[in-house]
Amino acid sequence: MPTRAFNGGVHPADRKDATSAHPITRAPVPEVLRVPLSQHLGAPCSPLVAKGDRVVRGQVTGDVEAMVSAPVHAPVDGEVTDVGPVVLASGARVVAVSITPDEVQEFDRFEPVERSESVPETVRAAGIVGLGGATFPTSVKLQPPKDMPVGTVILNGCECEPYLTCDHRTMLERPGRVIRGAELIAKAVGATRVVIAVEDNKEDAAVALRAEAGPGIEVLVLPTRYPQGAEKQLIWAVIGGEVPHGKLPAATGALVHNVTTAAAVADAVDEGRPLMERVVTVTGNVRNPGNYLTLLGTPVEALIEAAGGMSGEYGRVVAGGPMTGMALADLSVPVVKGMGGIVVLDSGDTAPAVHGDQPCIRCARCSDACPMMLEPYAIGIYANRSDWDGANRFHALDCIECGCCSFVCPTRRPLVQLIRRAKQVLLEKGASL
């Protein structure tokens, strides 16, 4: 089937070999879990438990009456030892429920969520959010606006970020759950076509999915190129639709969900399983890189220890992938729903820090690489001068912050960083998106 190539993109060394052959194993239970009540985009949850309460695995610990939100569940049996602020990987301070787990845990047993006839309601109750990293509440995406009928559900198995293999392993080890999730999502939104998109560096995952896929589910292999898994670029590749400026992706008639999210949807609907844990790729300069099924709220440092600890020099420790993830200032931050990886970057692989204002030599690599067909160099120059109107004229708000421009810049101009700043200011000023 023909697919459409998006503009530009880059080919970073993917470094997936270190973990792609490692089956998912369960990370040990840490001494204490700190489970944030805001692990999603939208309204933070209010705590439903207090210090001293006993909780069981699967119990709701936080929820809120809001459309765009997702409840949080206890990942273990244990005792609530604190309800208080915690700092996330992003630097945000949110309320978290600290749980000291019991000595013995039975992972197969959990308090199931209330299952209703409505898939979105069950998904909401299970606390499922976009597990590719966006963390937008999945239940909301399953109820698209009435005037935007969804014809195609696209499952995103591209995993175009270097180093990460958690989606790859999920597709390989749980293809049936991914397919089942795809069917449930398609039914919920009334889609007639289901496409699972995988980059061609994961042919084995495509084979595994095809073996399980019933009629009406296409497994589409796309060329490996970052950011193939970005929502707008993926929709373009699969159905040839451009998400119009300022509109929801659903305006194209396509809805994108991550493959791991789909598996979680299947588990919620079929077993009543809430989202209590996720697969995290721990890789880079650690002794035992691998894919670890990690309880939400596990401190990153405990997870790194579980992977054998850091080895050798490291440049930055990144939560998420190296192109869009966040460098951690503090390794005690908890693993959250959207954290697909911990990458201990070798100092030799880490992008050098930028000192001062390096000149743009107008090589045009940033414009050529931009999947949104922006001119990052120009937005960067305007943002550097605090000329926000200029940045807006060059469509700064359309930037998807994939980082290709900064990645290719031979003078190491902090382009996506400048554009982020411009977006922030423009949104504060209320510029029309």
Next chain:
Amino acid sequence: MSAAASPTRMKVASSPHIAVRENVAHIMLWVVAALAPATLWGVWNMGMVAVVLLASCIGSSVGTEWVWNRIVRRSQTLWDGSALVTGLLLALVLPPRTPWWMGVAGGIIAIGLAKMLFGGLGWNLFNPALVGRAVLSVSWMGVLADVRPFPGGWHSVIDVPATGSLDAINGATRLAIATADRAAGGGYGIDLAAYYQPLLLRNLEGSFGEVSGLLLILGGGLLIAKRIIDWRIPAGYIATVGVLSWVFGSDPVFSILAGGVLLGAFFMATDYVTSPMTRAGRLVFGCGCGFFNVVVRLFGPMPEATTFAILFMNGLVPLIDRGFAPRTFGWVKRRG
């Protein structure tokens, strides 16, 4: 917890956390590498004068940048290699008989006037090496028009294919003869096809960098293959020269091989700073360079038009960047 994880030692920056290793110096070194065969072949054939010309142009270019940075108290920028490339390109577009002091003057003009005065690397509107040549050629027109082959060179130890000899005709290049001939309306008095081979392999009439068209094509091909330059500029340039020359009744192959077209198309018009930022714009820019090159060559007072064609198009780059801005993904209309 290992000591390495102590919070005070964490390094933090905003994403992306990885980047290409390529920097400006790498790019400039590839350009030097691409020019090396043509340069060395020129030195081999022209001998010591070529070495003196190279030394004076490169020395004054690099020296001017160093002095400028000292005077305005900016950190030194010599290691980015761009002054070296400017000096090298300046030497290659000058005829070998150019006196050394003129090379020095060209370097000072190229770097001081055309680059540093505009704000240094990245800010200049016009190609520095071509500004250097342009100023020299209008200041000492007779010297730069003297493109008689320089006797000498270090090639006598091997047997080099002989060029068709026109040396006796008052030092005019074949290109100048062909142009004059056409202007007189009498068709070609000389068989231009006979000069394809010497123009490709060994041509001692013209600028120092134009000894072998083949080596320039190979060097340009290297830069295209390494994705350092965009093929659209040389392709648009060369194709336009060929087609337009043919339309005006000239020999298209001769028009491409003779004069500065190859050096200009692969190494001058492709200068990042002074060429457009969009793919479509670069194609238009290349075609524009080719157009003015042919027009000035055939209808202007000078046979050598490459310098002025590219400089003119350099001036249009801001307009081209605006006119050929890409359409943002998700938008219906182009920006601009």
